Amino acid sequence: MAYVKAADRSRQIVEAARQVLMREGVNGTTLRLVAREAGIPQGTLHYVFPSKEELLHAVIEDVATEIADVLHAAAETDRGLEHAIREGLTTFWQRLVAQDVRLQIMQYELVIWALRTPGREQSARWQFERYCRIVAAWCQEAAQQADETCAVPFEVLARMVVAAVDGVILQYVGDPDPERAERDLAVVVDMLVGLAQPSTAVAQSA
Incomplete structure (x- = not known):
């Protein structure tokens, strides 16, 4: 996976989270779904946002x-x-x-x-x-x-x-x-x- 600056990765994850939240609601939003939306491994997401x-x-x-x-x-x-x-x-x-x-x-x-x-x-x-x-x-x-x-x-x-x-x-x-x-x-x-x-x-x- 190509290197992505921390700020850019955070921006990518937050944008993905917004899309998932608008589509699934708060209760239906999981880190797994956000990682899939962002196109990154779940471990990468956990590194940036542990919870x-x-x-x-x-x-x-x-x-x-x-x-x-x-x-x-x-x-x-x-x-x-x-x-x-x-x-x-x-x-x-x-x-x-x-x-x-x-x-x-x-x-x-x-x-x-x-x-x-x-x-x-x-x-x-x-x-x-x-x-x-x-x-x-x-x-x-x-x-x-x-x-x-x-x-x-x-x-x-x-x-x-x-x-x-x-x-x-x-x-x-x-x-x-x-x-x-x-x-x-x-x-x-x-x-x-x-x-x-x-x-x-x-x-x-x-």
């Missing part, structure tokens, strides 16, 4: 990184917080929800798995904290680059973004109506912009 728990944690981190990349690529943060929220959440929906809802189902399954697995409960908390930190940093960057303030703390805004968008996603998963979901997302975006009330320093001093 299923460690692999699932890496998958969550990979999804979080993908979300961060999508948000940052969706909007020019120097155009302000409102622009970032509107463009970012719209692009997030188009790329990570509408194209293949299995990714979202997988994330919810990982949360339930963590909550129902003794000793892994912290993984669910870490997952949402990770998402909220990403959104908070992204919103703060947009506001700072446009010299804007936000009416609520960025960590509060981030939690509301995650909570509201998750709600729309869950309804879409249970009752996939694309047109209704897009209308609902637009309402959510308006609500979040209203909550943030981005204001420039010039506007405040006027």
Whole structure:
């Protein structure tokens, strides 16, 4: 077998795990199936990820990184917080929800798995904290680059973004109506912009 750098091998395994998780669900995912999906010996997989728990944690981190990349690529943060929220959440929906809802189902399954697995409960908390930190940093960057303030703390805004968008996603998963979901997302975006009330320093001093 040709030599593969550790980082590339890890990336290969995580991508394979994502495919297996979306197809088989958390309970149906085994290291054997992931190794087969990745086209590598099971021993090689065990060397990189000794346990299923460690692999699932890496998958969550990979999804979080993908979300961060999508948000940052969706909007020019120097155009302000409102622009970032509107463009970012719209692009997030188009790329990570509408194209293949299995990714979202997988994330919810990982949360339930963590909550129902003794000793892994912290993984669910870490997952949402990770998402909220990403959104908070992204919103703060947009506001700072446009010299804007936000009416609520960025960590509060981030939690509301995650909570509201998750709600729309869950309804879409249970009752996939694309047109209704897009209308609902637009309402959510308006609500979040209203909550943030981005204001420039010039506007405040006027």
